[in-house]
Amino acid sequence: MESRSNGIELEHVSKSYGSVLALNDLSFDIPVGGRFALLGPNGAGKSTTLKLLIGSLRAETGSVKILGAAPESKESKAVVGYLPEDALPYRMLSVRENLEYIAALRGVEDVKGRTDFLLDELDLRHYERSNVGRLSRGNTQKLAIALAIVHTPKVLLLDEPLNYLDIPTQEKVIAMLDRMEGTHLVSTHIMAIAHRLTDSVVMISKGMFLWEGTIDELRKKGSPEEPIESVVARMMAGAS
Amino acid sequence: MLPKLLKFVIRTRFSRPLLILIAIMLVYFAAVSTLIPSQQANLILGYYGTGIVALFLAMALAAGGVMIFKSDRDYLFTLPLSTRDLSIAIFFSQFIGFGITILFMFGYLYQTIASPLLLVDLVALALAFTSLGVIAPPMTTRLRVALSVGLALWTLAALANFPLSPGAAFNGNVYGGTVTIIALAVVTTTLAFRSLSRIELDMMRSLVRTTSSDIKSPNSYAGKSPVGAIYSMNLSNMSLAGRMNMAGTSRYISRRVKTRWVVATAAVGAAAYFIYALQGAPAPAVSGTDTFSGAILVAVVLAFFSFFLSQSAITNERIWLSLTALPPAIYFRHLIASRVISLMLILAPFAAANAVLFALGYGVALGALGVVLAVIPGAFVLEICWAAYIAPIQVKGDDMVMAAQFSLRQLATALPLGGVILLVSIASIFPVVAIAGGLFLCAVSALLTMSGGFWSRVTTKLTENGFV
Numbered sequence A: 001m002e003s004r005s006n007g008i009e010l011e012h013v014s015k016s017y018g019s020v021l022a023l024n025d026l027s028f029d030i031p032v033g034g035r036f037a038l039l040g041p042n043g044a045g046k047s048t049t050l051k052l053l054i055g056s057l058r059a060e061t062g063s064v065k066i067l068g069a070a071p072e073s074k075e076s077k078a079v080v081g082y083l084p085e086d087a088l089p090y091r092m093l094s095v096r097e098n099l100e101y102i103a104a105l106r107g108v109e110d111v112k113g114r115t116d117f118l119l120d121e122l123d124l125r126h127y128e129r130s131n132v133g134r135l136s137r138g139n140t141q142k143l144a145i146a147l148a149i150v151h152t153p154k155v156l157l158l159d160e161p162l163n164y165l166d167i168p169t170q171e172k173v174i175a176m177l178d179r180m181e182g183t184h185l186v187s188t189h190i191m192a193i194a195h196r197l198t199d200s201v202v203m204i205s206k207g208m209f210l211w212e213g214t215i216d217e218l219r220k221k222g223s224p225e226e227p228i229e230s231v232v233a234r235m236m237a238g239a240s
Numbered sequence B: 001m002l003p004k005l006l007k008f009v010i011r012t013r014f015s016r017p018l019l020i021l022i023a024i025m026l027v028y029f030a031a032v033s034t035l036i037p038s039q040q041a042n043l044i045l046g047y048y049g050t051g052i053v054a055l056f057l058a059m060a061l062a063a064g065g066v067m068i069f070k071s072d073r074d075y076l077f078t079l080p081l082s083t084r085d086l087s088i089a090i091f092f093s094q095f096i097g098f099g100i101t102i103l104f105m106f107g108y109l110y111q112t113i114a115s116p117l118l119l120v121d122l123v124a125l126a127l128a129f130t131s132l133g134v135i136a137p138p139m140t141t142r143l144r145v146a147l148s149v150g151l152a153l154w155t156l157a158a159l160a161n162f163p164l165s166p167g168a169a170f171n172g173n174v175y176g177g178t179v180t181i182i183a184l185a186v187v188t189t190t191l192a193f194r195s196l197s198r199i200e201l202d203m204m205r206s207l208v209r210t211t212s213s214d215i216k217s218p219n220s221y222a223g224k225s226p227v228g229a230i231y232s233m234n235l236s237n238m239s240l241a242g243r244m245n246m247a248g249t250s251r252y253i254s255r256r257v258k259t260r261w262v263v264a265t266a267a268v269g270a271a272a273y274f275i276y277a278l279q280g281a282p283a284p285a286v287s288g289t290d291t292f293s294g295a296i297l298v299a300v301v302l303a304f305f306s307f308f309l310s311q312s313a314i315t316n317e318r319i320w321l322s323l324t325a326l327p328p329a330i331y332f333r334h335l336i337a338s339r340v341i342s343l344m345l346i347l348a349p350f351a352a353a354n355a356v357l358f359a360l361g362y363g364v365a366l367g368a369l370g371v372v373l374a375v376i377p378g379a380f381v382l383e384i385c386w387a388a389y390i391a392p393i394q395v396k397g398d399d400m401v402m403a404a405q406f407s408l409r410q411l412a413t414a415l416p417l418g419g420v421i422l423l424v425s426i427a428s429i430f431p432v433v434a435i436a437g438g439l440f441l442c443a444v445s446a447l448l449t450m451s452g453g454f455w456s457r458v459t460t461k462l463t464e465n466g467f468v
Helices: A046-054 A074-079 A095-105 A111-121 A137-149 A167-179 A191-197 A215-220 A228-239 B002-011 B016-033 B038-062 B070-074 B083-099 B101-105 B116-135 B141-160 B174-198 B201-207 B226-236 B259-280 B289-315 B319-325 B328-359 B365-390 B408-412 B415-429 B431-450 B452-464
Strands: A006-017 A020-031 A035-039 A061-066 A080-083 A155-159 A183-187 A200-205 A208-214
Touching: A006 A046, A006 A183, A020 A046, A020 A061, A020 A183, A020 A200, A035 A046, A035 A191, A046 A061, A046 A080, A046 A155, A046 A183, A046 B319, A061 A074, A074 A080, A080 A137, A080 B319, A095 A111, A095 A137, A095 B226, A095 B319, A111 A137, A137 A155, A137 A167, A167 A191, A183 A191, A191 A228, A200 A215, A200 A228, A208 A215, A208 A228, A215 A228, B002 B083, B016 B101, B016 B408, B038 B101, B038 B116, B038 B141, B038 B289, B083 B101, B083 B116, B083 B174, B101 B116, B116 B174, B226 B328, B259 B289, B259 B328, B289 B328, B289 B365, B289 B415, B319 B328, B319 B452, B328 B365, B328 B431, B328 B452, B365 B415, B365 B431, B365 B452, B415 B431
Parallel strands: A020 A208, A035 A183, A035 A200, A080 A155, A155 A183
Antiparallel strands: A006 A020, A006 A061, A200 A208
16 A cells, blocks of 8 residues: 555546547546535436446556545455445345444454344334345335444445435434444436535536546536536536 | 238347257258267157257256347337237247257257157147247246256156156157157147247246345345355255256346255255166176166256356356455355355255165266266356356346347357367266366366456456446
């Protein structure tokens, strides 16, 4: 591990799918402990960025680092938690089996204790023996969130984390994530969620860096009565 | 309206290149069949035909399902269409996806079966195969498994010269067998159409078989190391079919089965094979033709079984969980090793049966032993690697099939099966082929399993193919 000042680091990263350029010389940093929202229009490259950060895709050029380590390294895997959009846990396993299996896979010391804690914290106790294939979408999302944080990650990557959750559960998850230490990067289209879960924004468009700053700074880019969504839309439109 | 609906249903399930390929393959097999001497074809048909019919009828019932997409439920079923037309269209697409598989299986023997009666048998079998898949979903698992086993045993009874068996037509009893197959087709097709036409549109959902609600005896992974957890998960349970790729069809079996039950079933099968082999060739060191044929039949069935098992290895994987926890090379290496051990547990009773037969003086059992110990496990790993690399598909929901799954690439994942069937058939007769072929397959499998670069490329492919 080199520098620990950045939780997440992308430098001149490019990635294409066949002839489609998904990321084009993208660079941005997120300091350790930073809470950032990743904003961008559809097809901006947000999901590709997250997939590069977890090491399931590799950049063609440039470098990607998590706490100074390459995403595919053991060091990085030990500290990263990831929740994809529409996350699917193992359908053949029960809720408890999913949590225990992933906790064991991640080398969590007290697998049972951590599983029990998350089952209670996310109101999943009633479903602990349920086959995941039979859970409602909301309960599946709760389980997916629990699986992403089962090892108390230092860097948490979340793609639309509050999808499918009812309002009380959203509040519970927001409070839980707020209590967690570490670097968070939340990909979302909903500014209200970005505002609740983060304090800063990285905006990308067409695979390129567009803007970075705090949500307050973003708000100041518009008139006082202008909704922040309009400001974001204007900035994204300006980039296209 | 029906022709338009038929066209729509077929086009939404099968890619145009796949439909063209299906047509080409049917013609190709017919042409190839003219090159096979009819006497030889008849010999193959007796055991191979009976075995294939038993396996496919049982699988159709055990793994049954109807090809319905989520988009069908959301849009097609909400249109003001006649239930009758909808039933016919769905049945016909089901026929292309599943029933036509029978025609591929017997393709190179067309010349032999070109007699009108046997041709009727094939069509009736295809109808029965299609219909069983439609009838199966509402049944309980126990009933489905019991009926599958019953159906397989009834078909295999043809090998004991029982004339009123679905396999009898391919084993010398043409008339009795034909009457039986036609009766089976009439009953199952009637039931299938009744099932399709009676249901309210919303009830179509019930045809998509869902998983059970609770896991009755869950496993615990507390106290396990990361690698220990992988072995524990894959050795205790198995998903038997995962993805089936006959004619490009992709399907998912969501019920998990305790490995010990599968091993127990395999032990019963191996015992039956052992007794049959002894009865077929009572005197050791005799030419033992029946032992050959029984061994080939068992080897082919095991090769099919291991193929179905191989298709579930990657299909049910969740890379956002497993590959963010461990490096791909390490995770996949242990995943495959645990799956191979699981397969070997199932094959062990057959290996023991062949070993005892060999010790009793049945020299030919050595080939079958090599097939079970090396050829099938080696091929199993290669089938996993091939499917992961060529056309990985992740099963995400309860839908039995998903749009865009019926493609040439999907069909390509089944291609190695043809080579494996050929190899196990020859290797069951010639031990030297079994040993050499088995060693070669195991060596290639080991190299691929240990290759970090290969699994890194597979991870990229999985991600780019939409794996979550």
